[in-house]
Amino acid sequence: MTNINRQIRSLSPDTAGGGATKEQLFVIKIGGNVIDDDIALIAFVNDFAKIPAKKILVHGGGKIATRIGDKLGITSKYIEGRRITDEHTIDLVTMVYGGLINKKIVSLLQSYDSNAIGLTGADANILPAHKRKVKEIDYGFVGDIEPKQIGGGLRLFVDNNMVPVIAPLTHDGKGQILNTNADTIASAISIALSAFYDVRLIYCFEKKGVLEDIKDEASVIGLITKDIYHELLGEKRLFEGIIPKIDNAFAAIDAGVKEVLIGHSEELIQNTGNEIKGTLIK
Amino acid sequence: MTNINRQIRSLSPDTAGGGATKEQLFVIKIGGNVIDDDIALIAFVNDFAKIPAKKILVHGGGKIATRIGDKLGITSKYIEGRRITDEHTIDLVTMVYGGLINKKIVSLLQSYDSNAIGLTGADANILPAHKRKVKEIDYGFVGDIEPKQIGGGLRLFVDNNMVPVIAPLTHDGKGQILNTNADTIASAISIALSAFYDVRLIYCFEKKGVLEDIKDEASVIGLITKDIYHELLGEKRLFEGIIPKIDNAFAAIDAGVKEVLIGHSEELIQNTGNEIKGTLIK
Numbered sequence: 290m291t292n293i294n295r296q297i298r299s300l301s302p303d304t305a306g307g308g309a310t311k312e313q314l315f316v317i318k319i320g321g322n323v324i325d326d327d328i329a330l331i332a333f334v335n336d337f338a339k340i341p342a343k344k345i346l347v348h349g350g351g352k353i354a355t356r357i358g359d360k361l362g363i364t365s366k367y368i369e370g371r372r373i374t375d376e377h378t379i380d381l382v383t384m385v386y387g388g389l390i391n392k393k394i395v396s397l398l399q400s401y402d403s404n405a406i407g408l409t410g411a412d413a414n415i416l417p418a419h420k421r422k423v424k425e426i427d428y429g430f431v432g433d434i435e436p437k438q439i440g441g442g443l444r445l446f447v448d449n450n451m452v453p454v455i456a457p458l459t460h461d462g463k464g465q466i467l468n469t470n471a472d473t474i475a476s477a478i479s480i481a482l483s484a485f486y487d488v489r490l491i492y493c494f495e496k497k498g499v500l501e502d503i504k505d506e507a508s509v510i511g512l513i514t515k516d517i518y519h520e521l522l523g524e525k526r527l528f529e530g531i532i533p534k535i536d537n538a539f540a541a542i543d544a545g546v547k548e549v550l551i552g553h554s555e556e557l558i559q560n561t562g563n564e565i566k567g568t569l570i571k
Numbered sequence: 572m573t574n575i576n577r578q579i580r581s582l583s584p585d586t587a588g589g590g591a592t593k594e595q596l597f598v599i600k601i602g603g604n605v606i607d608d609d610i611a612l613i614a615f616v617n618d619f620a621k622i623p624a625k626k627i628l629v630h631g632g633g634k635i636a637t638r639i640g641d642k643l644g645i646t647s648k649y650i651e652g653r654r655i656t657d658e659h660t661i662d663l664v665t666m667v668y669g670g671l672i673n674k675k676i677v678s679l680l681q682s683y684d685s686n687a688i689g690l691t692g693a694d695a696n697i698l699p700a701h702k703r704k705v706k707e708i709d710y711g712f713v714g715d716i717e718p719k720q721i722g723g724g725l726r727l728f729v730d731n732n733m734v735p736v737i738a739p740l741t742h743d744g745k746g747q748i749l750n751t752n753a754d755t756i757a758s759a760i761s762i763a764l765s766a767f768y769d770v771r772l773i774y775c776f777e778k779k780g781v782l783e784d785i786k787d788e789a790s791v792i793g794l795i796t797k798d799i800y801h802e803l804l805g806e807k808r809l810f811e812g813i814i815p816k817i818d819n820a821f822a823a824i825d826a827g828v829k830e831v832l833i834g835h836s837e838e839l840i841q842n843t844g845n846e847i848k849g850t851l852i853k
Contacts, residue, residue, distance in 0.1 A: 360643050385666060389665055389669075395691075399696055411678040445731055
């Protein structure tokens with residue numbers, strides 16, 4: 290590098306001012322709509338493998354656990370509409386999420402030359418959690434995580450060019466695997482790793498992004514800042530179901546995550562590049 | 572350290588002569604007799620966690636896959652007495668070996684402060700394999716590994732004080748998980764890592780070691796060298812079933828493994844220390 294280049298570089302907005310630049314990291318979450326559809330999953334994995342930056346994939350459960358559970362005589366129990374994870378169900382989801390789905394994604398990614406490593410929260414203790422305390426409802430083997438409890442364990446993998454693929458399972462440190470929501474895991478990981486990377490947390494969604502008109506896929510709102518959000522809320526221009534997602538996105542941002550993106554799984558390449566098609570929240 | 576101590580140390584057999592000493596690594600294999608018995612498994616994991624040296628655990632499958640398979644309507648097929656892994660069976664063992672059993676062991680180890688990380692051969696590409704070629708019998712989704720194909724991938728984990736816990740699954744690099752014998756995996760890993768560590772490969776067995784008299788647990792043969800082996804064979808003093816195990820042990824030693832030990836899972840502490848109770852093959 291010439292001296293002039295060095296000078297120019299030292300004046301660039303990336304490095305000037307607020308200290309050292311952090312490397313970009315994508316934390317990407319997929320749910321049942323991708324996992325339950327073989328063709329969608331293969332297309333997604335193919336796109337995901339192409340992302341040149343550092344990346345982590347968090348996957349949800351999908352309907353296959355219910356199908357296998359039905360055959361095994363394990364049916365989901367609900368109390369007041371909330372799903373309960375009993376001892377048979379935790380074994381079921383450990384098998385299906387941590388074994389079947391996780392290893393399917395890992396072996397597919399390996400076939401695309403992406404050095405995937407499948408993990409639950411127990412592996413290398415990446416996601417310590419505690420069993421949800423019983424208040425009105427005993428949710429059973431459900432784990433709540435505190436982002437602050439998450440150390441830099443995942444960094445070793447990421448910095449060695451591995452691609453963590455994380456199943457929605459945590460553990461209590463006493464030998465018990467716990468069921469934890471994949472959206473929550475993606476957010477907690479993003480917060481914990483924001484100390485080391487500029488994190489864009491991407492929720493892959495069945496829509497192209499946050500829509501002004503729920504019936505019109507072309508009505509994606511490109512950018513939501515807090516000011517814009519308050520305006521949209523005041524004018525009641527948002528579909529109610531999306532509001533908790535946006536609230537969670539701002540909670541992650543307030544905890545250090547650089548930006549959150551809500552977009553369609555089919556537009557992952559655009560949404561990790563410079564031509565964002567989904568909704569960027571920052 | 573005093574100068575005198577340093578001098579003594581530099582003259583010890585470990586460091587004198589043949590170049591740098593390699594650190595010790597235990598590769599320990601457990602099978603169904605431990606996995607299928609909850610009390611035995613917990614006791615084993617407790618002992619395993621106490622081993623202060625670097626270590627890797629390879630586990631087999633056990634009978635639980637058959638029990639779950641029966642409920643799911645997946646029954647093992649056999650051709651000429653050989654078990655066949657069809658597409659339903661590979662999904663079953665991916666769930667049970669890679670999910671249920673593997674994560675149970677990992678979460679137990681974590682509870683004993685052992686930083687376990689559960690892996691199949693697809694994870695971080697630690698065990699590349701190829702689908703067994705069809706000759707007389709099509710074994711289905713069974714993977715054969717070449718120790719030479721195994722890189723140093725596992726070293727990153729071992730050198731960062733993680734404890735790999737490996738399920739008996741490999742992958743073909745084309746997106747397919749494959750079923751592979753746990754003994755074979757333990758041996759292949761030991762061979763591959765012998766370039767970096769002094770490996771003692773320990774097969775946990777239902778007997779205390781190689782017995783001169785199969786009915787007498789006190790008749791453990793403490794040491795088998797090639798000379799002793801030929802003598803024992805010549806005098807027909809060995810139980811036939813043990814001969815392939817000893818042949819495999821010498822094959823591993825010929826490929827670089829320092830020593831192989833056959834012993835009872837309950838005597839792991841002794842067999843990883845200086846008061847060996849099993850049969851050391853070297």
